[in-house]
Amino acid sequence: MQLATExxxxxxxxxxxxxxxxxxxxxxxxxxxxxxxxxxxxxxxVSKGYFGGEFSLNRMSWIKTNFLWMMYRSGxxxxxxxxxxxxxxxxxxxxxxxxxxxxxxxxIPTIYKTQEEWxxxxxxxxxxxxPPKNIDYxxxxxxxxxxxxxxxxx
Numbered sequence: 001m002q003l004a005t006e007x008x009x010x011x012x013x014x015x016x017x018x019x020x021x022x023x024x025x026x027x028x029x030x031x032x033x034x035x036x037x038x039x040x041x042x043x044x045x046v047s048k049g050y051f052g053g054e055f056s057l058n059r060m061s062w063i064k065t066n067f068l069w070m071m072y073r074s075g076x077x078x079x080x081x082x083x084x085x086x087x088x089x090x091x092x093x094x095x096x097x098x099x100x101x102x103x104x105x106x107x108i109p110t111i112y113k114t115q116e117e118w119x120x121x122x123x124x125x126x127x128x129x130x131p132p133k134n135i136d137y138x139x140x141x142x143x144x145x146x147x148x149x150x151x152x153x154x
Contacts (some may be wrong), residue, residue: 001030001089008068022099024065031095032087033063034070036077042084063088063098102129 004025015023025032037045037055044053064070067087074082103118103125104111112118122128 001025001027001032003032003087022065026092026095029092030089031065031092032089033065033095034067035061035063035086035088036070036074036079036082037084037086038081039083042086045086046084063090098127101125102127104128105130 015021040054041051044055045051062070062073064073067085070085071077074085077083077085103121105122105128107115107118112121
C-alpha cells in the first residue's frame, strides 16, 4: 500500500469531533500501523524488507494507527529502543483479529462485570488495549486514540 499524505490542518478538519474512532490508513485488505523499534531491528527490517535479526515474536509490541501519536510516545524517536519508527502494513483480517481479542489493560467497571472476570480475560488474551488518551496535542478535543499491544506467551 502506498502511504497517502495530507496536510495536517486539512486532515484534522475532517476528523470526527466526538466519540471513539480508529483513524487509520486502510483499504479492504490492509491497515497501516506504526511501531517503534531499536535501530538494530528497524534498520534490519528496512534493509531486508522483513523482520529478522534481533526481532522476536516473544516481545511486547505496541502498534498505533496514528503516526504523530507514535512519534510523540517514542519521544520523537529519542527514547532508548524506540529510535526507528516504521510504517507496517498488516492484513486487515489480522487487524480485525487484534481488535476482536483485545482486553483493556486496566479494569473498567462499565465494560467488565467483575475484576475477576477481567483478570481472566487479560490472562487469556494475547492483546491488550490501553485506555484512550487525547491525541490532538496541543489542542484538546474529545476525540480519543486507542493503543494496542500484542504479547506472545503471556
